[in-house]
Amino acid sequence: MDWKVILSQKGYRLSEPRKRVIELLETAEVALSPQQIHQNLQQKDCDIGLVSVYRTLDLLTKLELVTLVYDLQHNPGYMLSTTGHHHHIVCQECHKALEFSGSDDIDQLVERVEAETSFQVRDHFLQLFGLCPDCQLNNDTGDQL
Ligand SMILES: [Zn+2]
Ligand SMILES: [Zn+2]
Structure with a gap:
């Protein structure tokens, strides 16, 4: 799946938060919570606010680029999605x-x-x-x- 193409096809800019969140999820084998995504990006010197992470995840969910996956305590996390x-x-x-x-x-x-x-x-x-x-x-x- 080429998420860059999908974003631009739907008329969305490849902003820094979108790019960084997707790149992080691309390499993750476990579902990440918004807080984990936020912390992870900060460790990589990427200063994106938690609100911005939430907004980005909302958009990517709407575009079906990410999927909700729950952890053992049923807290929501996110993973990159495939089609189908x-x-x-x-x-x-x-x-x-x-x-x-x-x-x-x-x-x-x-x-x-x-x-x-x-x-x-x-x-x-x-x-x-x-x-x-x-x-x-x-x-x-x-x-x-
Ligand atoms: Zn295992
Ligand atoms: Zn089913």
């Missing part, structure tokens, strides 16, 4: 987050919920938690010791 319908799986040990594709993934569940509640389901947010391959290995050696 997808969800995230988050490691409970190292907090690494990966995207996985979804399509008719929860059709059966939606049908059951509609039957039970008489709601018409229009959207969903699904996120899974588990142990990544690296942390599974670490856990195994821990057991043997």
